[in-house]
Amino acid sequence: MFELVFTRRFSMAHRLLAGESERCALPHGHNEYVRVSLRATNPGVLDGHTNMVLPFQRAKETWHRFIDEQVDHALQLSEHDPLLDWFGRNEPQRARRILVTPGDPTTELLACLLMAKLNAFLADDGGLLTCASIEIEETPTNTVRYTGNPFAVLPQPRPAPKCWWRRADMTIADT
Numbered sequence: 001m002f003e004l005v006f007t008r009r010f011s012m013a014h015r016l017l018a019g020e021s022e023r024c025a026l027p028h029g030h031n032e033y034v035r036v037s038l039r040a041t042n043p044g045v046l047d048g049h050t051n052m053v054l055p056f057q058r059a060k061e062t063w064h065r066f067i068d069e070q071v072d073h074a075l076q077l078s079e080h081d082p083l084l085d086w087f088g089r090n091e092p093q094r095a096r097r098i099l100v101t102p103g104d105p106t107t108e109l110l111a112c113l114l115m116a117k118l119n120a121f122l123a124d125d126g127g128l129l130t131c132a133s134i135e136i137e138e139t140p141t142n143t144v145r146y147t148g149n150p151f152a153v154l155p156q157p158r159p160a161p162k163c164w165w166r167r168a169d170m171t172i173a174d175t
């Protein structure tokens with residue numbers, strides 16, 4: 001079966017409060033790569049004319065716009081992080097650039113949130129493709145890969161329509 005594989009780079013900052021590492025609890029940044037593999041939902045044969053699963057541009061346009069305009073240079077914070085309140089009170093304009101996660105914004109969580117978001121975009125575009133796997137290279141030495149259904153592992157803190165990763169829009173938070 002064909003897979004269309006697209007890679008995008010983004011910069012981000014986060015901190016992890018619930019784990020054991022004091023180092024990770026201080027805000028810090030990474031330049032990351034996200035690589036997605038897309039499969040046809042109803043695979044067919046090449047037609048002898050266009051010979052495409054789908055034009056690359058159509059398959060990746062909304063996704064790359066989301067990564068470039070919303071994820072790139074966003075600060076990622078847990079919805080329990082007190083820094084969220086600080087930004088809301090002191091820099092409300094910048095608070096809109098915070099990607100808010102259900103619990104600590106680890107690479108595992110981000111991979112599944114982004115996969116769910118991509119699948120929402122693909123479903124909204126006719127459901128011709130679905131994301132089969134995602135990889136996030138957090139650092140040159142650490143990569144997380146997820147294959148399968150992201151909802152099998154994602155927390156569900158609120159009803160589905162109130163979770164930004166389930167909506168086919170450009171939101172990165174629910175507040």
Ligand SMILES: Nc1nc2c(c(=O)[nH]1)N=C([C@H](O)[C@H](O)COP(=O)(O)OP(=O)(O)OP(=O)(O)O)CN2
Pocket residue numbers: 021024028105106107108138139141142
């Ligand atoms: N399972 C996870 N463990 C860790 C995550 C994560 O998302 N999932 N994230 C971090 C921190 O973000 C940390 O900044 C990166 O990890 P670390 O291994 O400390 O990165 P290094 O660049 O220092 O890696 P080296 O290969 O040791 O140079 C921590 N853990």
